[in-house]
Amino acid sequence: MAKRSSFSLIISPLSLFLIVLLSLLLHHLSASPTATHPDPHFEGFDAEEDDDSTLGDAKRDDDVVPPLRSPPPPISLSTSTPESDQSHVQSPPSDQNPNPASFDYWDEDEFEGIPHNLISNSPPEDKLIHDFANIGTESGPDSGTVYLEKDLKMDVEKNVRTYTVEIVCVSFLIMFAINYVAGKRENEKLALAWAKQFANKDSIFDKNFSLLGVGETEDSPLLLQEERNVYKFYASGRRYCSGLLATMELKSRHDLISKLYNMVVPCKDEITVEVYMNDDAMDNVVFALARKKLAKTMQKEVRDLQRFAGLVMPPNGKKWVADELQIVSESKEVAGDLITDVVLDQVFGDKAFEKFGKGFISMHFSDQHLGSNRKMLVFKFALPDAKHMADMTRLVALVPYYIDVIGRYKLSTPARSKTEAARSKVAQEIYKELQNVRQEALQRKKAEQRKKLEEAEAKLSAEALRKREVKERARQMKKAMPKMKMTRGS
Numbered sequence: 001m002a003k004r005s006s007f008s009l010i011i012s013p014l015s016l017f018l019i020v021l022l023s024l025l026l027h028h029l030s031a032s033p034t035a036t037h038p039d040p041h042f043e044g045f046d047a048e049e050d051d052d053s054t055l056g057d058a059k060r061d062d063d064v065v066p067p068l069r070s071p072p073p074p075i076s077l078s079t080s081t082p083e084s085d086q087s088h089v090q091s092p093p094s095d096q097n098p099n100p101a102s103f104d105y106w107d108e109d110e111f112e113g114i115p116h117n118l119i120s121n122s123p124p125e126d127k128l129i130h131d132f133a134n135i136g137t138e139s140g141p142d143s144g145t146v147y148l149e150k151d152l153k154m155d156v157e158k159n160v161r162t163y164t165v166e167i168v169c170v171s172f173l174i175m176f177a178i179n180y181v182a183g184k185r186e187n188e189k190l191a192l193a194w195a196k197q198f199a200n201k202d203s204i205f206d207k208n209f210s211l212l213g214v215g216e217t218e219d220s221p222l223l224l225q226e227e228r229n230v231y232k233f234y235a236s237g238r239r240y241c242s243g244l245l246a247t248m249e250l251k252s253r254h255d256l257i258s259k260l261y262n263m264v265v266p267c268k269d270e271i272t273v274e275v276y277m278n279d280d281a282m283d284n285v286v287f288a289l290a291r292k293k294l295a296k297t298m299q300k301e302v303r304d305l306q307r308f309a310g311l312v313m314p315p316n317g318k319k320w321v322a323d324e325l326q327i328v329s330e331s332k333e334v335a336g337d338l339i340t341d342v343v344l345d346q347v348f349g350d351k352a353f354e355k356f357g358k359g360f361i362s363m364h365f366s367d368q369h370l371g372s373n374r375k376m377l378v379f380k381f382a383l384p385d386a387k388h389m390a391d392m393t394r395l396v397a398l399v400p401y402y403i404d405v406i407g408r409y410k411l412s413t414p415a416r417s418k419t420e421a422a423r424s425k426v427a428q429e430i431y432k433e434l435q436n437v438r439q440e441a442l443q444r445k446k447a448e449q450r451k452k453l454e455e456a457e458a459k460l461s462a463e464a465l466r467k468r469e470v471k472e473r474a475r476q477m478k479k480a481m482p483k484m485k486m487t488r489g490s
Contacts, residue, residue, distance in 0.1 A: 176256045183253030184228060190269065191231040191248055193386035195222045198396050199233060208400040209244065210237030228254050240281040240407030244399070246273045248383065269383040270361065273399050277375040281407045282367055284419035287338055288328040289348070290362035295326035304368035307426050308419075319344055322353040330422075333415050338365070338405065347394050356394045359384060363398070365406060368423075377402055 199205050199212055199222050206212060212235050213220040224232045229250040236243040250269045252258035286308040288298055299305050305328055312327040312335045314320040321327065321339060325348060329335040339348065347357055361380040369376045381395045411419065457465070 179256045179259065180254045183255070183259065186253050187229050187231075187250045190250060190383065190386050191223055191225075193389045194248065194271070194383065195233065197389045197393075199235075204393070204396055204400065205235050205244075208238055208403075209235040211235065228252070238400075238403065240278060240403055242276045242278060244273065244275050246271055250383070271381050271383055273377075273379040273381075275377040275379075275399065275403055276373045277377065277403075277406065279375060282375040283409055283411050284330075284367055284416065284423065285334055285338075285406065285409065285411075286330040286366045286368060287334055288362065288364045288366075289321070289325060289339075290328075291324055292326040294362060295328050298362070298364070299328045302364070303370065304366045305364075308368065308422055319349070321348045322350045322357070324353065330419060331415055333412065337409060338402075340405070343398065343401070347398065352394075356391070358382075359392045359395055363402070365402070377406060 197203065212233075213222045214224045214232070214234050215221065222233060224234075226232055229252050231248040231250070233246040233248075234243065235246075238244075248269070248271045251262060251267060286304055288295065288302075288305055288309065290298060295311070299309065299311060309328045309330045312329045312332055315332070315336070318336075319341065321344065327335050327339070329338075344352070346352055347360070353360070359382040361382055362378075363380070364378040365376075367375045377399075379395075379399055381392055383389075384391050460468070
């Protein structure tokens with residue numbers, strides 16, 4: 001029994017030691033697969049060898065590391081002293097790095113399911129270099145450069161997509177600024193070309209008016225820029241009229257949006273010449289001349305033409321205006337007297353209008369214009385470009401010509417009586433319209449006052465309403481009583 005108990009005492013420490021040793025061995029194999037040399041075909045494990053060797057050197061001093069793939073120590077039945085056991089356990093392996101030849105039997109299935117970060121812990125820079133090296137070896141020597149160029153192109157395209165809105169906005173602002181400067185200069189050039197052609201020395205307006213420009217001195221500017229595309233010219237000092245105002249309304253070339261709109265809906269550069277006639281220099285005349293479509297529109301929309309004038313058909317056997325034109329007049333007499341042979345030969349005849357009337361839009365003479373100046377002559381022309389400004393010379397010459405014609409023109413007695421009757425009738429209609437407007441205004445005002453009184457009554461109390469009714473009844477009784485006149489007896 002004594003021997004048996006001593007034998008069990010000897011066996012128990014060895015069994016525990018073997019169990020601990022096997023558990024450490026299995027744990028080391030599962031946690032550090034690089035304890036042995038990898039096969040040269042396993043790339044990317046070189047960096048781990050240095051780490052494991054360093055780790056092994058550190059552990060060699062502190063802990064006991066059993067040799068890998070070595071057989072366990074034999075179980076001995078003989079007794080052993082603690083010194084012999086300690087020397088047996090602490091004996092390190094002679095070589096920490098086993099022979100690479102031992103990896104001929106390497107089993108790759110051992111690494112199935114192992115996370116990638118436990119197999120390869122190389123930094124991102126090394127991995128990128130390794131990938132470039134593989135690309136170079138697989139695809140050719142220039143494939144790495146091609147890959148970098150593609151990467152750079154992708155980054156540039158991504159940045160462009162990111163700042164697309166900003167790029168578009170900045171480009172639009174640059175285009176708007178360039179168009180603003182260019183359009184402004186072009187409009188100025190066109191206005192100055194017109195002034196140089198017709199308002200300069202020895203020009204049409206210089207010969208017919210004594211004062212040109214917006215000032216009272218000779219050095220005053222000829223044109224006044226009211227807006228970026230609106231220029232005005234003033235002239236005075238001529239018989240039959242108090243003055244002339246020419247307004248050039250050019251295209252909005254300085255505005256990029258308006259310029260794009262004009263590409264879809266074209267418009268022209270126009271000039272409107274308004275002549276303010278003296279009150280005693282113009283008879284009862286309502287007359288207009290324009291292209292057929294515009295003439296019909298004017299007859300329907302312009303107030304004086306709508307009230308006094310109508311479309312005039314061409315007379316038989318008489319020289320008349322071109323077929324493209326239409327006359328709107330108060331009477332045929334006025335139309336025949338104002339369309340003279342001179343203007344037919346110069347502008348409004350068939351042959352002359354085809355050559356010189358391209359810029360003509362309309363002309364409107366009336367003594368019933370709305371506004372402070374009732375007697376006016378209005379001419380509208382389309383401006384050519386700056387290089388061909390002389391093409392509208394005959395159109396501009398119509399202005400002083402018709403000032404003299406209208407200033408000297410007198411209606412016949414029958415025509416005058418008709419025009420005066422029409423004007424008196426229109427005056428009565430206007431008076432009735434004003435009366436109706438006044439009546440409507442008074443009724444509206446009374447309705448508003450009545451509404452205010454009703455609202456005030458709704459806010460009053462019962463006692464206040466009773467007192468008001470008593471007061472109103474007394475006033476009605478006083479009003480119903482007969483009026484008595486007191487006389488003093490003699």
